Amino acid sequence: MISFKPSAQQEMVKGLLHQFSATVLRPITLEVDRTKTFPDDLLLRMGQMRGAMPPGGGAASEEYTGVERKEPQKGPSSSNRFTMVASEELAWGDASLLLSLPGPGLGGPPVRFMGTPEQRERFFAPFKTGGLHWGAYGLTEPGAGSDVSAIKTSCRRDGDGWILNGRKCFITNGARADWVVIFATLDRSLGRAGHRAFVVEKGTPGFACGKIEEKMGLRASETAELVLEDCRVPHANLLGGDELYQRNEGFMGAMKTFDFSRPTVGIMAVGIARAAFETAREFVREHYLLARPLPRYALIAALLADAERKIDAARLMCWRAAWLADEGLPNAKEASMAKAYAAKIAMQVCRDAVELLGAHGLEQSLLVEKWYRDIKVFDIFEGTAQIQRVVISKRILREPPSF
Amino acid sequence: MISFSLSDEQEMVRETARKFAVEELRPRLRQLEKGGIPDELRRRFHELGVSLIDVPEAAGGMGLGATTAALVHEELAFGDPGAAVALWGPHLATAAVVELGSPEQVARLLAPFAAPDGALRRGAVAWSETGKDLPFAGMATRARRDGEAWILDGRKAFVIHAGDADLTIVFAQIGDGWDGVGAFAVTGRERMRAGAASRWLGLEPVRAGELILDGVRVDEADRLACDVARLRRFFARAWITTAARQVGLARAAYETALAYTQDRVAFGKPVAHFQAVSFDLAEMHMEVESARWMVWRAAAELDAAAPSAVESAAKALAHANQAAWRVADDAVQLHGGAGYIKDFPVEKWLRDTKTLALIGGSDALAQLVVAGIGFGLPESIVQPVVT
Numbered sequence: 001m002i003s004f005k006p007s008a009q010q011e012m013v014k015g016l017l018h019q020f021s022a023t024v025l026r027p028i029t030l031e032v033d034r035t036k037t038f039p040d041d042l043l044l045r046m047g048q049m050r051g052a053m054p055p056g057g058g059a060a061s062e063e064y065t066g067v068e069r070k071e072p073q074k075g076p077s078s079s080n081r082f083t084m085v086a087s088e089e090l091a092w093g094d095a096s097l098l099l100s101l102p103g104p105g106l107g108g109p110p111v112r113f114m115g116t117p118e119q120r121e122r123f124f125a126p127f128k129t130g131g132l133h134w135g136a137y138g139l140t141e142p143g144a145g146s147d148v149s150a151i152k153t154s155c156r157r158d159g160d161g162w163i164l165n166g167r168k169c170f171i172t173n174g175a176r177a178d179w180v181v182i183f184a185t186l187d188r189s190l191g192r193a194g195h196r197a198f199v200v201e202k203g204t205p206g207f208a209c210g211k212i213e214e215k216m217g218l219r220a221s222e223t224a225e226l227v228l229e230d231c232r233v234p235h236a237n238l239l240g241g242d243e244l245y246q247r248n249e250g251f252m253g254a255m256k257t258f259d260f261s262r263p264t265v266g267i268m269a270v271g272i273a274r275a276a277f278e279t280a281r282e283f284v285r286e287h288y289l290l291a292r293p294l295p296r297y298a299l300i301a302a303l304l305a306d307a308e309r310k311i312d313a314a315r316l317m318c319w320r321a322a323w324l325a326d327e328g329l330p331n332a333k334e335a336s337m338a339k340a341y342a343a344k345i346a347m348q349v350c351r352d353a354v355e356l357l358g359a360h361g362l363e364q365s366l367l368v369e370k371w372y373r374d375i376k377v378f379d380i381f382e383g384t385a386q387i388q389r390v391v392i393s394k395r396i397l398r399e400p401p402s403f
Numbered sequence: 404m405i406s407f408s409l410s411d412e413q414e415m416v417r418e419t420a421r422k423f424a425v426e427e428l429r430p431r432l433r434q435l436e437k438g439g440i441p442d443e444l445r446r447r448f449h450e451l452g453v454s455l456i457d458v459p460e461a462a463g464g465m466g467l468g469a470t471t472a473a474l475v476h477e478e479l480a481f482g483d484p485g486a487a488v489a490l491w492g493p494h495l496a497t498a499a500v501v502e503l504g505s506p507e508q509v510a511r512l513l514a515p516f517a518a519p520d521g522a523l524r525r526g527a528v529a530w531s532e533t534g535k536d537l538p539f540a541g542m543a544t545r546a547r548r549d550g551e552a553w554i555l556d557g558r559k560a561f562v563i564h565a566g567d568a569d570l571t572i573v574f575a576q577i578g579d580g581w582d583g584v585g586a587f588a589v590t591g592r593e594r595m596r597a598g599a600a601s602r603w604l605g606l607e608p609v610r611a612g613e614l615i616l617d618g619v620r621v622d623e624a625d626r627l628a629c630d631v632a633r634l635r636r637f638f639a640r641a642w643i644t645t646a647a648r649q650v651g652l653a654r655a656a657y658e659t660a661l662a663y664t665q666d667r668v669a670f671g672k673p674v675a676h677f678q679a680v681s682f683d684l685a686e687m688h689m690e691v692e693s694a695r696w697m698v699w700r701a702a703a704e705l706d707a708a709a710p711s712a713v714e715s716a717a718k719a720l721a722h723a724n725q726a727a728w729r730v731a732d733d734a735v736q737l738h739g740g741a742g743y744i745k746d747f748p749v750e751k752w753l754r755d756t757k758t759l760a761l762i763g764g765s766d767a768l769a770q771l772v773v774a775g776i777g778f779g780l781p782e783s784i785v786q787p788v789v790t
Binding site: 001002003004005006007010078081084295298301302304305306308309310312313314316317319320323324327334337340341386388389390392393394396397 | 410470678681682684685694697702709718767773775
């Protein structure tokens with residue numbers, strides 16, 4: 001039945017996370033943005049909150065709770081919708097802290113979808129202790145962003161292992177991660193068929209962190225450069241083993257991650273936009289211009305009404321993509337649309353919020369300037385606005401037109 | 404639970420409406436534009452039963468609510484927006500009676516539409532008026548008491564089915580302000596005069612015009628309840644209807660542009676393969692989808708009697724109006740010169756979308772409702788906002 005009301009359980013967690021965001025994250029959001037450091041115990045606490053989410057109720061929760069299924073999720077679930085509800089609230093509090101949460105992060109989906117049962121057991125094990133452990137996803141390179149198939153990081157078989165060489169950049173939690181899923185190529189002339197995914201563990205000789213990037217926004221989230229120099233990785237860390245690649249599914253594994261990550265990134269943008277919108281609404285409610293409350297000006301009222309409506313529309317786009325994933329239906333186009341649409345409207349809303357506050361909009365303590373900086377990257381990471389439109393248009397030109 | 408799943412019944416109803424739209428409406432789009440809707444088409448449409456979708460079961464309808472109705476409106480407008488409005492015999496009289504009427508009134512007033520011979524029956528809602536300096540609630544039409552009855556005097560404008568309607572819901576001031584608005588069910592075609600017919604930018608198959616009330620006598624039994632809460636739900640129903648039609652129109656324009664740009668070759672390849680074009684198509688697709696979900700959400704909330712339903716309906720209307728205009732405009736643009744001539748349907752949809760938006764509650768009104776609710780609405784429909 002068509003319904004847009006979260007379940008009672010989802011409402012409960014939403015309320016809990018909202019409270020946490022309002023009382024714990026918001027008060028420190030500016031400080032962590034400046035210092036780029038945050039107390040470990042806070043992250044631990046956040047990790048435990050994620051762990052407290054009901055089992056089966058989170059795409060990622062199985063890795064945190066230790067309640068891992070024997071087989072990757074098949075058939076209907078509600079986990080992606082659950083992630084939508086939870087991530088929006090945490091991003092409303094502080095998106096960079098959400099990205100810094102302990103857990104396998106973007107490294108989770110490729111291990112889950114491509115890994116053998118043994119690999120899933122081994123690589124998810126550290127997260128079951130609830131300590132400070134991270135996973136990461138290493139695809140982007142200085143010369144290969146949107147054009148994923150152009151990666152240069154090389155891998156070659158060497159006895160019972162592999163030798164990896166190359167550089168990865170813009171890797172979220174890359175320096176602190178216990179392991180990183182590194183995508184490499186056997187032979188660039190093979191294109192996508194030559195791609196292999198490895199789990200490279202921290203401390204592996206030849207695997208080092210280059211610089212940590214200084215960014216415009218999301219500053220409390222660690223963005224690392226990773227360097228592989230004759231880095232030897234055991235064959236047991238080739239995700240999915242030889243068999244997976246005989247079926248030519250290496251590249252698909254890299255792409256499948258996006259079906260889950262893009263709606264999540266989209267809903268994070270919704271959370272930030274909502275934060276900016278609510279702040280602007282409260283601000284104009286309390287301020288007067290020419291002896292008249294600001295909301296009594298149609299221009300102001302229209303800006304706010306527009307913002308709220310677009311936020312709603314973006315949320316529904318994200319929910320749609322997540323619902324399709326939960327139903328086990330293909331959602332690559334919808335995931336791209338959710339991300340592209342949410343990032344676009346969130347940019348507009350954050351810009352309008354800054355403007356609605358006038359000169360106050362520049363003031364750091366009111367946070368809208370921070371959200372204005374934070375939101376820009378949502379147009380860029382997890383696939384730029386442009387590559388999303390490439391993905392969407394390729395699919396609509398290929399698929400039957402009716403929907 | 405958040406879900407986009409249609410029930411089997413909804414899938415079936417949607418399929419029926421889609422088939423009718425594709426087979427009966429789209430091929431005759433220009434014919435209907437010139438000649439209006441022939442009675443035989445009305446009869447065929449009535450046989451489908453979809454126009455009774457949101458007529459309560461007590462009155463012989465299907466009672467499937469606003470969500471299922473939205474699916475049908477979208478499909479019919481996908482076929483032809485003008486026919487979608489014109490074919491819907493009861494028009495918004497159903498919505499008004501459902502929201503403002505008592506169970507007895509619902510059964511009595513709406514049953515004729517559900518009857519086997521109801522194909523040619525029409526309903527109308529007379530709300531709008533023209534003129535400057537109208538009283539705050541916006542109406543100069545008055546209702547005065549005369550014993551056990553009411554006498555209506557005034558002039559209504561832009562009334563769809565004016566003069567052709569078997570049931571007209573007339574809004575008139577009993578007292579002052581919003582609390583003084585009354586709603587009256589006038590049955591029969593002879594008791595009111597049709598004034599000048601409206602000639603519109605688009606939606607040609609729709610017949611509309613002025614409605615003149617010269618001392619029309621209405622029994623107390625035909626007065627509908629008209630408090631602000633009910634009025635809001637009536638508007639929500641009307642807005643969702645328009646928004647759903649805009650989604651269907653946008654989908655038609657998008658799909659037509661998609662097909663055309665894949666067929667049209669320039670510089671050695673289909674123009675759809677240029678990113679300047681394909682990115683536009685991607686944007687259009689996103690506009691259509693986002694508008695559709697806004698409509699579904701509002702309709703589902705209205706069916707569930709959620710307190711947020713009115714606000715969601717206003718948002719859906721504003722969103723769908725804007726999305727549909729943008730998509731229709733892009734569709735004309737992507738056709739190039741062909742988009743401007745009548746050999747292709749897109750120019751019609753660009754005219755239709757603006758017409759739909761202005762007869763079905765303007766974006767500006769919807770925006771004010773959203774803003775008004777956001778700032779804490781007093782017991783009025785729209786908080787006065789200074790321009």
